[in-house]
Amino acid sequence: xxxxxxxxxxxxxxxxxxxxxxxxxxxxxxxxxxxxxxxxxxxxxxxxxxxxxxxxxxxxxxxxxxxxxxxxxxxxxxxxxxxxxxxxxxxxxxxxxxxxxxxxxxxxxxxxxxxxxxxxxxxxxxxxxxxxxxxxxxxxxxxxxxxxxxxxxxxxxxxxxxxxxxxxxxxxxxxxxxxxxxxxxxxxxxxxxxxxxxxxxxxxxxxxxxxxxxxxxxxxxxxxxxxxxxxxxxxxxxxxxxxxxxxxxxxxxxxxxxxxxxxxxxxxxxxxxxxxxxxxxxxxxxxxxxxxxxxxxxxxxxxxxxxxxxxxxxxxxxxxxxxxxxxxxxxxxxxxxxxxxxxxxxxxxxxxxxxxxxxxxxxxxxxxxxxxxxxxxxxx
Ligand SMILES: NC(=O)c1ccc[n+]([C@@H]2O[C@H](COP(=O)([O-])OP(=O)(O)OC[C@H]3O[C@@H](n4cnc5c(N)ncnc54)[C@H](O)[C@@H]3O)[C@@H](O)[C@H]2O)c1
Numbered sequence: 406x407x408x409x410x411x412x413x414x415x416x417x418x419x420x421x422x423x424x425x426x427x428x429x430x431x432x433x434x435x436x437x438x439x440x441x442x443x444x445x446x447x448x449x450x451x452x453x454x455x456x457x458x459x460x461x462x463x464x465x466x467x468x469x470x471x472x473x474x475x476x477x478x479x480x481x482x483x484x485x486x487x488x489x490x491x492x493x494x495x496x497x498x499x500x501x502x503x504x505x506x507x508x509x510x511x512x513x514x515x516x517x518x519x520x521x522x523x524x525x526x527x528x529x530x531x532x533x534x535x536x537x538x539x540x541x542x543x544x545x546x547x548x549x550x551x552x553x554x555x556x557x558x559x560x561x562x563x564x565x566x567x568x569x570x571x572x573x574x575x576x577x578x579x580x581x582x583x584x585x586x587x588x589x590x591x592x593x594x595x596x597x598x599x600x601x602x603x604x605x606x607x608x609x610x611x612x613x614x615x616x617x618x619x620x621x622x623x624x625x626x627x628x629x630x631x632x633x634x635x636x637x638x639x640x641x642x643x644x645x646x647x648x649x650x651x652x653x654x655x656x657x658x659x660x661x662x663x664x665x666x667x668x669x670x671x672x673x674x675x676x677x678x679x680x681x682x683x684x685x686x687x688x689x690x691x692x693x694x695x696x697x698x699x700x701x702x703x704x705x706x707x708x709x710x711x712x713x714x715x716x717x718x719x720x721x722x723x724x725x726x727x728x729x730x731x732x733x734x735x736x737x738x739x740x741x742x743x744x745x746x747x748x749x750x751x752x753x754x755x756x757x758x759x760x761x762x763x764x765x766x767x768x769x770x771x772x773x774x775x776x777x778x779x780x781x782x783x784x785x
Contacts, residue, residue, distance in 0.1 A: 408437040409739040411511070412475065412484040414468045414499050415491035417444030417453050421587055422513060423490040426540075427457070429731035430488070435739035439463060440484055442471045468499050472506040486536075486742055489513055492590040493598045497522040504533040509745075511538045511738055515608050515769060516762035518598035523759075523766040530759045536745060538738045539757040539765075541612045543669065545730035545737075547704045548690040550755055551713035552617045552673070552680055560694055562677030564618045567646065567654035571610040572668040576601075576640050576660035579633050594637050599773050601638035603629065607658030610669065611646075611768050612757065614656070617673055617682075620648035622768055626782045627775040632661045644772055647782075688724055716755075 411430065416423015423443065430436040440463035443453040447466045454464030465471035468487075475484045486509035489499050497517040500510045510530075516539055517523040530537045543549055556564065575581070581588040590596040591605055598604055615621055624647035629639040640661045646654030659665070670683035678694040688704035702709065705721035716733045719725055737754035744751040757765075764785070771783040 407743070409435060409486060409742045410439045410484050411436050411486040411488055412440040412471060413438060413488045413490060414442050414471070415489065416441070417446070417449045419586060420490070425728065425731055426488050426490055429728055430735045432728065432732035433736045435736050440465065440471060440475060442467050468502060472502055472508065476506045485509060486511060492596045493604065494518055494596045497526055500526055500537070501529050504529045504535050507533070507535065509536040509742055511540065513540050515598060515604045515765060517766060520763070520766045520770050523763045527759045527763050536738070536741055536751060536753070537759040537762070538734065538753055539762045540734060541609060541757045541761070542727070542731055542734065543609055543613045543684065544616050544755040544757065545716065545733035546687050547709070547713040547716040547725070548682055548687060548702065549613065549617065550716055551690055551702060551709050552682055553619065554710040554712055555680065555692060556617060556619055556673065556675070560692060561673065561675030561679055564620060564648065564650065564652045564673055564675050566674040567614050567618060567648070567652060567671070569610045569614045569654065569671045570657040570668065571606040572657065572662040572665040573606065573660045574663040574665045577633065577663045579635070582636070592636055592638055597638060599769055602640050602658050602660045603642045603772050604769055606660065607642050607644070607656060607772070608765055608769060610656050610658055612761065612765060613669070613671055614646070614654060616755070617671060618648060618652065620650050620652060621764065621785070622646050622654070623649050623785050624782050625768065625771045625775055625785070626780060627772040628780050629772070629776040642772070687726055687730070
């Protein structure tokens with residue numbers, strides 16, 4: 406009874422992230438999926454809804470119908486929150502409609518197509534008083550939260566240099582452009598928005614670096630490439646960064662780096678020490694403090710901060726990963742919704758909110774502008 410009732414837009418047959426969202430949302434028993442418009446095609450939406458055991462009357466043809474009909478249900482039955490897991494171009498219109506109907510929103514990134522759309526969304530979030538969460542998955546990893554905590558505790562001193570890389574190889578194959586569902590819309594400006602590679606994965610890298618360092622990016626100088634001929638959007642990006650405290654950074658994002666799977670890694674150098682973390686080995690954080698030997702910190706160990714331990718489910722050595730990180734976002738978002746049910750002010754924990762969404766879109770726009778202006782520095 407106490408579970409948060411959520412609905413989903415997108416995540417139909419063969420979809421990537423909708424399926425992950427559903428598993429993650431179910432992991433801790435804090436949420437229950439009660440309805441959905443899982444595809445723009447009603448038959449496909451029904452297929453997915455039936456597989457998930459959704460009541461037939463709550464499998465909808467589209468988001469408008471879903472919001473109208475859910476709104477008409479008694480309060481104790483009605484969906485409270487919607488997860489938006491469609492391609493990028495639909496995020497803003499669905500989120501706006503959801504807020505207008507009084508639903509909280511948990512949205513995939515990048516939040517919108519443009520900065521303007523995102524600012525409009527920000528106004529709607531503020532006016533509605535509803536919660537907005539953005540699915541920056543990597544902030545759900547315990548060792549990322551530990552890294553951020555240690556930086557806040559001054560373990561490495563003042564951050565001076567950041568090297569963040571997010572390399573994949575799956576878009577090196579030109580045949581994917583038409584044949585692969587996920588590639589197809591990511592390379593189409595009408596559906597992906599400003600960017601392919603920077604929006605899809607560079608956005609995670611920038612966000613991760615800001616979260617760990619506790620510093621916002623204020624300037625960028627970018628060189629974007631459409632390495633595979635004929636593409637309208639970037640499949641490779643190199644970006645110099647400046648953070649608000651003056652620290653310098655380098656961001657590499659690439660989807661044409663053959664052999665790379667999901668290689669997100671970060672190194673942060675302070676004036677007293679440094680740390681490093683990588684997503685393909687997520688339960689380890691390496692930290693160098695002053696003249697001490699390197700420490701290898703591990704997920705689940707009692708020496709971690711409470712905020713990191715709260716995100717661990719298993720004892721040390723029992724690996725947790727991507728699904729659990731996503732589940733941590735869902736759990737924190739669900740707890741915020743429950744807090745708001747009691748009319749208390751809710752914290753989203755390590756889940757990004759609407760301000761982060763707007764800031765992320767500003768970084769993306771600045772990267773595009775920098776590249777278009779012949780690789781010049783652009784202020785955020
Ligand atoms: N946070 C992450 O780590 C992460 C990872 C992958 C993708 N994403 C984001 O998730 C979103 C979806 O990406 P994906 O790879 O799952 O795409 P996908 O193509 O695999 O799935 C998109 C789904 O949306 C459905 N859809 C499209 N239009 C719709 C409509 N009008 N109504 C209802 N459903 C509709 C499609 O039928 C499909 O089922 C994107 O914004 C992407 O950037 C985030």
